[in-house]
Amino acid sequence: MDPLAELKQTFFQECDELLGALEQKLQALDEGSSDPEDVNAAFRAIHSIKGGAGAFGCTELVGFAHVFEASLDHLRSGRVAIEDAPFTLFLRCSDAVADLVSAARNDEPATERPDLLAALEQVGQEPRAQAAPAVAAPAAATPAAALPATSPAPAADEAPPGLAALGNLLAMVEAKSTAAPAKANDDGWDDDEPVAARMPLASAAKPGRDVRLRIAPETDLFRRVIEPRVVLGSLPADDIVAIRCDLSKVPPLETLDVTDCWLRFDVDLRTELSVEELHGRFDFSLANEEFEIELSDATPAAEPAPVAAAPEPEVPTSVAADLSAILAKLGPAPDMAGQPDIQPAPVPVPAAAPAPVAEAVPAVRAAPRAPANDQAAARQRQAVSVRVDLDRIDKLMNLVGEIVITQSMLVECVRSLPYDVYAKTAEGILTLSRQTRELQDHVMAVRAQPVKAVFQRMPRLVRELAQTLGKEVRLVLEGENTEVDKTIIEELADPLTHMIRNSMDHGLETPDERVEAGKPREGTIRLIAEHRAGRIVISVTDDGRGIGRDRLLAKARSRGLVGADEKLAPEEIDQLIFAAGLSTAEAVSDISGRGVGMDVVRRNVESLGGRISVDSEPGRGCKFTLALPLTLAVLEGMVIRCGDDRYVIPIASVIETQHLASTPIEKLPFGQEVLRWRGEVTPLYRLGTVMGSTGTTNENIVIIAETERGNNVGIAVDEIVGQQQVVVKSLEANYGAVNGASAATILGDGLVALILDIDSMLRLAASGDRAPLSDLKMAG
Amino acid sequence: MKILAIDDTKTLLALLTLTLRNAGHEVAEAENGEDGLTKFEQFKPDLVITDLNMPVMDGIEFTRACRSRPLGQNTPIIVLTTENGAEIKAEGRRAGASAWMVKPFEPNTLLGLVARYQN
Numbered sequence: 001m002d003p004l005a006e007l008k009q010t011f012f013q014e015c016d017e018l019l020g021a022l023e024q025k026l027q028a029l030d031e032g033s034s035d036p037e038d039v040n041a042a043f044r045a046i047h048s049i050k051g052g053a054g055a056f057g058c059t060e061l062v063g064f065a066h067v068f069e070a071s072l073d074h075l076r077s078g079r080v081a082i083e084d085a086p087f088t089l090f091l092r093c094s095d096a097v098a099d100l101v102s103a104a105r106n107d108e109p110a111t112e113r114p115d116l117l118a119a120l121e122q123v124g125q126e127p128r129a130q131a132a133p134a135v136a137a138p139a140a141a142t143p144a145a146a147l148p149a150t151s152p153a154p155a156a157d158e159a160p161p162g163l164a165a166l167g168n169l170l171a172m173v174e175a176k177s178t179a180a181p182a183k184a185n186d187d188g189w190d191d192d193e194p195v196a197a198r199m200p201l202a203s204a205a206k207p208g209r210d211v212r213l214r215i216a217p218e219t220d221l222f223r224r225v226i227e228p229r230v231v232l233g234s235l236p237a238d239d240i241v242a243i244r245c246d247l248s249k250v251p252p253l254e255t256l257d258v259t260d261c262w263l264r265f266d267v268d269l270r271t272e273l274s275v276e277e278l279h280g281r282f283d284f285s286l287a288n289e290e291f292e293i294e295l296s297d298a299t300p301a302a303e304p305a306p307v308a309a310a311p312e313p314e315v316p317t318s319v320a321a322d323l324s325a326i327l328a329k330l331g332p333a334p335d336m337a338g339q340p341d342i343q344p345a346p347v348p349v350p351a352a353a354p355a356p357v358a359e360a361v362p363a364v365r366a367a368p369r370a371p372a373n374d375q376a377a378a379r380q381r382q383a384v385s386v387r388v389d390l391d392r393i394d395k396l397m398n399l400v401g402e403i404v405i406t407q408s409m410l411v412e413c414v415r416s417l418p419y420d421v422y423a424k425t426a427e428g429i430l431t432l433s434r435q436t437r438e439l440q441d442h443v444m445a446v447r448a449q450p451v452k453a454v455f456q457r458m459p460r461l462v463r464e465l466a467q468t469l470g471k472e473v474r475l476v477l478e479g480e481n482t483e484v485d486k487t488i489i490e491e492l493a494d495p496l497t498h499m500i501r502n503s504m505d506h507g508l509e510t511p512d513e514r515v516e517a518g519k520p521r522e523g524t525i526r527l528i529a530e531h532r533a534g535r536i537v538i539s540v541t542d543d544g545r546g547i548g549r550d551r552l553l554a555k556a557r558s559r560g561l562v563g564a565d566e567k568l569a570p571e572e573i574d575q576l577i578f579a580a581g582l583s584t585a586e587a588v589s590d591i592s593g594r595g596v597g598m599d600v601v602r603r604n605v606e607s608l609g610g611r612i613s614v615d616s617e618p619g620r621g622c623k624f625t626l627a628l629p630l631t632l633a634v635l636e637g638m639v640i641r642c643g644d645d646r647y648v649i650p651i652a653s654v655i656e657t658q659h660l661a662s663t664p665i666e667k668l669p670f671g672q673e674v675l676r677w678r679g680e681v682t683p684l685y686r687l688g689t690v691m692g693s694t695g696t697t698n699e700n701i702v703i704i705a706e707t708e709r710g711n712n713v714g715i716a717v718d719e720i721v722g723q724q725q726v727v728v729k730s731l732e733a734n735y736g737a738v739n740g741a742s743a744a745t746i747l748g749d750g751l752v753a754l755i756l757d758i759d760s761m762l763r764l765a766a767s768g769d770r771a772p773l774s775d776l777k778m779a780g
Numbered sequence: 781m782k783i784l785a786i787d788d789t790k791t792l793l794a795l796l797t798l799t800l801r802n803a804g805h806e807v808a809e810a811e812n813g814e815d816g817l818t819k820f821e822q823f824k825p826d827l828v829i830t831d832l833n834m835p836v837m838d839g840i841e842f843t844r845a846c847r848s849r850p851l852g853q854n855t856p857i858i859v860l861t862t863e864n865g866a867e868i869k870a871e872g873r874r875a876g877a878s879a880w881m882v883k884p885f886e887p888n889t890l891l892g893l894v895a896r897y898q899n
Contacts (some may be wrong), residue, residue, distance in 0.1 A: 003798060011791035047833050048789040051862055054884030055795050062884075069862075223847070225856040225878045233896045285879045287870060 010387075011052045012105045018045040019101065020456040023094050027459055030087035039082065042090075043072045049097065053104070060110035061100040067120050068093050074124035089119050095460050208239070208272040214264070214292040215282075221261035226285050228263055234281045239271035390486060393447055400440045401634060401727035407436050408724055408748035437725070440634060444485065451529045451536070452480040454492045458500060458527060465504045472511050472522040473504060479529035484536045488628050491608055492538065495601045499540040499612075499624040500525065502598060507544030507622045517619070519543065532706075535610075535652070536630055541623040547616040549573045574616045578602040611759055627759075629742070635728050635755060639721040639747065640703070642688035644695030646753040648726050648745055649715070653758050655704045660716055663702055675714050677704055684714040690765045691740050691754070705758050713762060724748075728755065740764040781898050782806045784825035786816040786842065787860075788834040792883070796829065796860070799887045805894070813837025817845055820852060827897050829890075832861035832868070840868075840875045847876035856897045860885060 022045040025038045050065035072090070074080040096113045103110040215231065232243060246264035250256065271278070275293050282291050407429070414425050455477050462475040484492075508514075508523035515521055526541040549570060556562040556576045568576075578598050598612075605612045610628035629635075637648035665675050665684060673684040682704070688697035699716040706712055726745035731738055731754075738744075742757035783805045787793040790811075797807045808823040810816035814837040816830060828846070832839035839859055846852035856878040863869075864882050872880060879893060 007791060007794055007798065010794065014789065014791050041835070044788070044833050044835065047862060048792070051789055051883050052791045054862070055792060223853070224873060224876050225854060230856075230878075230896045234893075287873055288866070 008056050011056060012101065014052065015049055015101045015105075018049050019094065019098050020452070021045045022049075022097070023091065023456065023459060026087055026090045026094055029082060029085070030091060034082045036076075036082075039072065039075045043069065043076050046072060046094075046097065049101070053101075056104075058100070058104040060112070061097070061104050064093075064100055064113065064117065065097060067117050068097065071120045071123040080124045086119075086123065089116070089123075091459075091463060092116060093120060095463070098460070208270050209295065210241075211269040211271055211275075211278065212294045213267040213269065213278070214294065215267065215286070215290065216264045216292075217261050217286065217290050219260040219262065222259050224285070228261075228265065231282070231285060232265065232267065234285070235267065235269065235278075236271065236273070239269045239273070241268040241270050243267050388446075390447075393443065393486075397443050397447070397634075400436070400443050403436055404440065404634070404725050404727055405746055405748070407433055409750070410748075412748040440725070444634070447486040448483040449486055449489050450481045450483050451489065451492065451538070453489055454496060455480045455527060455529070457493065458496065461497060461500060462504065462525065465501065469504060470510060471504065471508055473508060474522050474524045476524060476526045477528075478526065482529040482531060482536060484628075484630055488536065488608070488630065491604070491628070492626075495605055495612065495626055496527070496538065496540070498598060498601045499626065500527070503540055503542040503544065503622065503624070507542040507546070509545055513545075517545075531630070532627075535627045538626045538628075539623055540626075541621060543621040546618040546620060546622050547574050547577060547614070549616075549618065552576050571615075574614050577614055578612065629728075635726050635743075635745075636723070637726045637745070637755065638703070638723050639726075639753065640687075640701075640717040641719040641721050642691070642699075642717050643693035643697045645688075645691070645693040646721060646747065646751070647687065647691070647717075647741075648753050648755045649703060649705065649758070650755065651723060653705045653707075655706055655712065657701055657703050657720060660699050660702050663714075675702065677712060677714065680712065682712050682714050684716060685762070685765050686716045687756075687761075688718070690761055691756075707759050707762065713758065715758075715761075726753075726755065739767075781827060781894070782808070782823060782825045783894065784808050784810060784816065784819055784823055784828045785830075786810040786813065786819075786828065786834070786839070787831040788812050789831070792831070796885075796890075799885075799890060800829075800894070803891050803894075813839060813842030813845070816842050820846060820849075820855075824851065825855060827894060828855055828857045829860050829894075830857060832859055832863050832872075840871055840877075843872065843875040843877050858893065860890070 022042050025042040025045070028035075029038050029042070046065050046069045050062055050069055053061040053065060068090075071093075075082055075085050093113075093116050096116055100110050102108075213235075217226075217228075217231070221228075232240075244266045246266065247262075249264060250262040256262075269278075273281075275295070278293055279288075410429055410432075414422055414429055417425065458477070459475055462473055465471075466473045503525055508525070509517065509519075511521040514523065524543050527538070528541070529536060529538045531537070553562065553568065553573050553576070556573075556579065557564055561576065561579050562568060578601075602612050605626060605628065608628055610626065612624065612626045614622065614624050616622040635648070636651040638651050638654055640647050640649060663675050665673055667673055673686075674681050675684050676682070684702065686697070686699055687693070688699070698718050701717050701720055703715045703717060703720075704712055705715055726747070728743045729745055731741060731744050735744070738754060740756060740761040741754035742760065743755045744752050745755055747753050783800050785793060785796045785800065785807055786809075787796060788811050793809055793811070797809055800807045808819050808825065810819040812834040813830070816828070816837070820828070830839040830842055837845075839861065843857050843859070846855070846857060857876065858879040858881055859872050859877045860881045860883060862883045869880055878897075881890065881893060
């Protein structure tokens with residue numbers, strides 16, 4: 001990719017971050033934060049987006065961002081109180097900016113938002129409306145027209161020459177142009193006039209009018225590190241007729257502070273630049289008070305150079321000084337050398353004489369640049385931030401996985417060695433395993449990201465849906481900084497979107513219905529992420545009407561998913577929401593309700609070794625819980641044996657282990673075994689029986705494990721073999737789904753072991769007498 | 781010429797650096813004013829180009845801080861920003877900024893301005 005395209009990509013990535021920050025800050029402010037730093041951060045975000053957009057020629061984006069920025073500036077400056085600010089509007093605008101960014105990214109035409117611009121324009125306008133009625137002109141549709149009247153923004157800022165800049169940059173990057181920088185068009189952000197179009201010399205024949213500039217800098221000019229030659233150099237060299245230096249203000253040497261500037265300059269110009277344009281030239285360094293522009297009469301100057309001929313009664317103190325001597329003291333000035341007309345006023349210099357100098361300058365400058373270019377490019381490649389393809393990290397991760405396996409094989413091998421050899425080797429192996437672990441942690445850390453990246457997209461979804469559905473919704477985010485592997489992050493967006501849509505569409509009632517039911521008009525959706533049992537658990541909770549079980553069951557029966565006389569527990573009915581082709585929405589809407597949502601979500605989640613479940617309380621609300629592994633790559637596991645088979649239980653699920661013999665076990669009437677663990681009745685499952693292990697089982701150990709819902713279960717196994725990191729190998733990809741297991745691994749001796757999924761195992765155990773529903777679940 | 785470029789927007793910073801490096805300048809980057817001061821001491825630039833609106837320490841504060849240090853009293857500081865108000869410019873001037881340039885910058889214009897500070 002060429003550097004510019006790459007930069008542009010980076011810019012868009014950065015935009016995503018900035019948009020996230022913008023939205024987050026606006027949201028915080030909307031919810032009552034009055035922290036000025038939130039305002040500043042929001043302002044900075046839109047400001048940076050605007051800046052970048054300008055550089056890449058995204059004109060629409062710049063236009064919109066500019067108006068938006070101006071509105072936020074009212075808050076920043078205190079012209080509009082934070083409490084009075086229309087954050088709902090700002091949030092919608094931040095959505096619009098996101099749209100513009102994505103349009104620019106995809107090279108699509110941008111949708112204009114005259115409505116939002118007009119609304120933005122009104123921000124901070126009310127107080128002025130009386131004072132200056134003209135300001136409150138009808139809302140204009142174009143960004144430029146919508147500029148707040150208070151902001152003295154020049155034309156350039158309204159319509160940035162973005163495309164021109166882009167074109168120039170392209171030319172520069174591609175051709176690595178070595179041409180001397182434009183010497184005259186220095187401050188020309190409002191001036192795209194090509195230098196070549198100018199006349200080579202200011203002369204009587206030159207079109208334009210005569211202008212006299214009186215430059216009287218403040219004495220602190222030098223302390224601002226501005227040299228007079230820099231000031232003068234900002235004028236078009238070819239327009240300069242004469243420059244005179246006035247030394248009359250310079251104090252006597254004994255009292256002169258050399259850091260003070262006492263120089264005054266008069267510059268005669270013959271130029272086509274307007275007064276405003278001339279202002280623009282100096283604007284970058286001189287304050288308005290520091291220079292004066294006098295238009296001479298339209299009379300064309302008879303002689304261009306010998307200014308001394310012209311009487312100067314208006315500057316009686318003017319001293320014709322040897323400017324080049326002054327300039328020499330101030331330091332060498334290549335640019336000024338190229339200007340033929342700088343001279344001691346009384347001594348006319350032949351116009352031809354300086355010409356060779358002018359040519360020599362760019363030549364000298366160009367020479368060392370060519371080799372420097374390669375070095376510069378090399379340096380650049382180093383310095384630009386390191387972005388790594390996920391693909392490469394994946395390869396690294398895979399390799400680490402292989403090392404983990406090799407290392408556990410080594411451990412097995414070493415065990416069979418004679419003791420003296422073993423003792424020596426063991427130490428090395430121990431170090432190796434520690435280092436492998438560290439390596440793995442570091443690689444994992446590279447891939448870990450907070451779920452914020454996904455969570456941040458949700459407020460917008462909620463806002464838009466709320467508008468479409470005519471509902472009032474508050475979204476509460478918690479645990480945004482919960483970190484999870486990159487691979488998982490990418491898989492989260494889809495199910496989350498579905499879950500939230502479902503809650504918004506089916507769960508929450510309309511404001512009127514809510515009031516009738518005695519609830520606040522505004523519904524609340526909580527999106528919470530947390531780590532639990534070695535998984536990331538994300539829940540979406542709404543305070544809506546809950547699942548309509550009667551309708552759901554009726555529908556399931558009519559579809560033949562549930563037998564006519566089959567009895568289902570309320571919780572089981574709720575789970576039907578994940579069955580294919582079921583939707584109870586009265587009207588099929590664009591948002592959800594086509595019945596192709598939750599079953600697909602569930603399939604996708606399960607293929608990742610995750611699970612989605614729903615808890616509903618009629619009239620009170622509904623909670624979707626999504627549990628996914630933290631990573632799809634490695635797992636810390638307890639290796640156990642049942643009969644001839646070995647299994648791995650994710651260590652994060654294990655609470656404690658104890659001897660079965662010392663544990664009193666009771667049998668419930670329908671055959672379920674339970675044990676008392678820390679005073680709680682805890683169901684006990686015999687793993688060999690549930691999983692159908694081969695060989696004879698002889699259970700000695702109970703492992704107390706935690707399920708995703710936070711319940712405890714006891715799992716009886718024959719033996720604990722050890723604890724180790726295992727590399728997760730997908731069963732679906734290599735073999736086929738196995739109930740009760742989320743994946744498989746290869747142990748040190750090269751044999752395969754199943755990685756148990758406690759929740760799935762419990763379902764398998766329970767499915768023995770509830771075949772129809774479990775079939776449905778598996779199918780769904 | 782050794783130029784210190786300060787901008788909190790990574791893209792713009794990269795673009796600025798690219799522009800300057802392609803013109804043969806040696807560039808050090810900083811992401812805010814505070815970072816800029818550190819880099820200033822290490823890199824000892826001939827010229828500084830700084831953004832205005834930045835977290836931690838903004839461009840004005842940076843300029844002020846720079847001017848109060850012996851090393852920073854003779855280094856031109858160009859403010860490169862989207863801000864264009866008279867007030868903020870005056871504040872920049874008071875802080876000791878040498879030049880003011882409005883974003884988005886046109887590469888040749890910027891290089892021209894930079895070249896004028898080149899001895």
